[in-house]
Amino acid sequence: MMESSNEKIQEVGKNIQEKAALVWSVADDLVGAFKPHEYGLVVLPMAVIKRFHDCLLPTHDKVLKTYEDVKNLAVKDGFLKKAAGYQFYNTSKFTFDLLTADPENIEANFEDFLNGFSENVQDILARMDFSSQVKRMIEGGLLYRVVSDFNSEKGDFSPEKIAAVDMGYIFENLVQRFSESYNEEAGAHFTSxxxxxxxxxxxxxxxxxxxxxxxxxxxxxxxxxxxxxxxxxxxxxxxxxxxxxxxxxxxxxxxxxxxxxxxxxxxxxxxxxxxxxxxxxxxxxxxxxxxxxxxxxxxxxxxxxxxxxxxxxxxxxxxxxxxxxxxxxxxxxxxxxxxxxxxxxxxxxxxxxxxxxxxxxxxxxxxxxxxxxxxxxxxxxxxxxxxxxxxxxxxxxxxxxxxxxxxxxxxxxxxxxxxxxxxxxxxxxxxxxxxxxxxxxxxxxxxxxxxxxxxxxxxxxxxxxxxxxxxxxxxxxxxxVTLGYNKITVESPELDEEGNKVLKSKKPVADTKKRDTENVPLDEDIDAYFKREVLPYNPDAWIDKKKTKVGYEIPFTRTFYEYKQIEPADVIAKRIEEHEKSLMAKLHELFGEEA
CATH class of the missing domain: 3.40.50.150 (Vaccinia Virus protein VP39)
Known part of the structure; x- marks a missing residue:
């Protein structure tokens, strides 16, 4: 299926990784105000925001005009989504170009820009607690610099340049970098x-x-x-x-x-x-x-x-x-x-x-x-x-x-x-x-x-x-059925000091120290197995059938195990002898006949 699969796989390792690395380089501007393991708190939501922005940019003016027409209506989402061409929109007049053109008012303008997003985008940013990170960027004097970074070539996430599937992998790569900074467990991995x-x-x-x-x-x-x-x-x-x-x-x-x-x-x-x-x-x-x-x-x-x-x-x-x-x-x-x-x-x-x-x-x-x-x-x-x-x-x-x-x-x-x-x-x-x-x-x-x-x-x-x-x-x-087994409990009688069986109600008492278990394949008769594998070695033993349990396991390694014949001892000895002769010859060559 799909002839270009391998090329796309290679993109994950090359173009997508390179793009994600460029975006992650924004973190260089966060040094000091954020700890290394916190860089993703800024980079990830900013990447999401920029992707939304770049998708909406071609219909930005149409959305603003539509908003003026419907802003007083009780229900306006449908009109705005249709104008945007997506299931989300932004009614703010600001774009990243306008934001970076006015550094003196970046705080108020960026807030206006974020507040212009539709409710479903607001939910995403709230989950990421982005408002807290904006506050920290403002306190550290970093907001304008970060917005500018994402308005550069490395932050160009327009759909014409990056397809939806590939954008997903860039996001995943960024998440991976963020996770690695936390040294997350091996199980918290990503699927290529x-x-x-x-x-x-x-x-x-x-x-x-x-x-x-x-x-x-x-x-x-x-x-x-x-x-x-x-x-x-x-x-x-x-x-x-x-x-x-x-x-x-x-x-x-x-x-x-x-x-x-x-x-x-x-x-x-x-x-x-x-x-x-x-x-x-x-x-x-x-x-x-x-x-x-x-x-x-x-x-x-x-x-x-x-x-x-x-x-x-x-x-x-x-x-x-x-x-x-x-x-x-x-x-x-x-x-x-x-x-x-x-x-x-x-x-x-x-x-x-x-x-x-x-x-x-x-x-x-x-x-x-x-x-x-x-x-x-x-x-x-x-x-x-x-x-x-x-x-x-x-x-x-x-x-x-x-x-x-x-x-x-x-x-x-x-x-x-x-x-x-x-x-x-x-x-x-x-x-x-x-x-x-x-x-x-x-x-x-x-x-x-x-x-x-x-x-x-x-x-x-x-x-x-x-x-x-x-x-x-x-x-x-x-x-x-071959993956299942009956785990049987094998009991042996307790013996008194004279070597006789200890009885209770005319039945032998089990010696718990001698208790053993056997796994009997599910497709084999338990009594036949017991008679063949246990009784010849322990004639007085019996099965406590109340303790029998069914188990299943998948013997993957055993199924594909291939026995490799070990070399005969004389062949190994001959090879060692030849190796010793070779080693001695090299020593003589290096140190002379006295070696």
Whole structure:
């Protein structure tokens, strides 16, 4: 899909990064009045404001004339939005050119300019607490200098020069720089476009209902939308398939800065800004009773959910009426709660692509919250596939990450099965790193992964990337039942001093010191396993069947493990001997025969 994908990916690493760096250089003027970790408090909202300004500039005079005509009307928003050509407007006479032309009155004029924005823009600036930063700039004598910086070439955000999608990535790059100054956790990372495109293609490629009779009509939801680039790219991908596709995107975000950027992006693209909601998804769900065709998300991992503990546990107690009925994960990591939230938001034919780290595959013993969540997905036959991404794919973390594909409506050949795809060796190395991001999933890589997902077969598959380098993807289709096990408790009798069994009510008393457990594959008979694996070594043992628990884990590493034959000892010894001879020859050559 989309021949220019690789070029756009490279723009993220080059043009977009360079543009963001130029904008961030405004921070040089903030030294002294602001601490380094506070620079983003000014740069981010100013970038949003300048983008609004540059979008509105061509219709500025028309909006002012319309405002004079309708200013006394009770309802005037519709007229002003129509005149502006956007879902927002500004009725102030000031532009950045006029602001910089009058340095003596910059404070009053800039206030007038900000107050001229429509209410939806005012909400964005309020979320960012921009008025406090304006006050600090005024106190530090910096306001005119900052406004002038954004009126220079580096602050030119006109739509003719920067497309909406690319502007979103510039915003995201700025947010990344701001976050790095806080040394945020590895899980609070950003998703680059190559990963998003792969997630989008996996969602669409496996969707039996992608095309309706009259074309594509879909709703898309991101529960941790950041600056909304996943939603933007999903819309872009669907419209590449059908230019007339009807796509409605929805998102929730807890960070006021990234929320402001997401809402700004939605306003600029002409969407419904009410679809962008502010709040903590886990504790304050803004989309109760909503269901979507697609869910696409990269939630934080390794982040505790203690802050949301009260609301999450209350939701869990609702049972099937709540989002977290199956179980609650460890309080140290809330990523699987987002997984459950996403599943709860899917239509009966819906699909989700969500990023998780490795702990979601196996952390948690049988009966634990994590295991119960895996059980919920697998026993309902919603877990479709898991794709391991290459390490060093993300800007702020190099750890192993996975895309889980959840499908509420599996096609027949996938029923009762789960596909594991190891794409850890399917990447193209970047010429220049961006933080921890050292590799890209280019078109050739993405096409190979998506093809193997669609072919649904076992094997190791090879191809070459755009530079002629080999790329490798492995696939294994497993019966879902093989991912489960019964954890049985094996008891042994307590013995008295004479070596006889201690009895109670004519039954042997269990010796808790000898208690043991065994994991019996779910597709194997427990009694047959016990007879074969335990009784020959402990004839008096028995199973306490009241303690048996069902567990699920996804043995990703074990599935793709390849045993490598160790060299025979005589071959190793011969190589060591040859190395010693070579070393001695060099010493003799260096020091002479006496060495």
């Amino acid at each position: 476009r190559d990963v998003i495109y792969l997630m989008c293609d996996l969602l669409v490629a496996g969707d039996n209902n992608a095309f309706e009779d009259e074309g594509i009509s879909k709703t898309v939801y991101d529960m941790t939308m950041g600056t909304s680039q996943m939603l933007t790219c999903m819309e872009e991908r669907l419209k590449a398939l059908d230019a007339d596709a009807d796509i409605d995107v929805f998102g929730q975000e807890f960070n006021p800065f990234t929320f402001g950027i997401a809402k700004a992006d939605m306003l600029i693209r002409g969407g419904d800004p009410n679809n962008m909601q502010f709040g903590d998804t886990l504790s304050d769900d803004k989309f109760t009773d909503y269901h979507f065709d697609y869910v696409i998300s990269n939630p934080p991992f390794g982040i505790p959910w203690k802050r949301e503990e009260k609301e999450v546990e209350a939701e869990h107690k609702k049972g099937a009426a709540g989002r977290f009925a199956p179980g609650l994960p460890s309080k140290s990591d809330g990523q699987m709660l987002f997984m459950l939230n996403g599943v709860a938001k899917l239509k009966e034919t819906g699909r989700m692509a969500i990023i998780q780290n490795g702990s979601s595959l196996f952390t948690g013993d049988a009966g634990s919250g994590q295991s119960e969540i895996r059980r919920y997905l697998i026993e309902n036959d919603w877990l479709d596939a898991i794709v391991q991404l290459p390490n060093d794919t993300f800007y702020n973390t190099g750890i192993a990450t996975y895309v889980w594909v959840i499908t509420r409506d599996k096609e027949e050949k996938r029923i009762g099965k789960v596909q594991l795809i190891d794409a850890s060796n399917c990447y193209t190395s970047r010429r220049k790193n961006i933080g921890n991001k050292r590799v890209d999933i280019t078109t050739a890589c993405r096409d190979l992964i998506v093809k193997i997902y669609g072919d649904y077969v076992d094997g190791t598959f090879r191809d070459v990337d755009e530079n002629g380098n080999e790329i490798i993807v492995k696939s294994k289709v497993l019966d879902a």
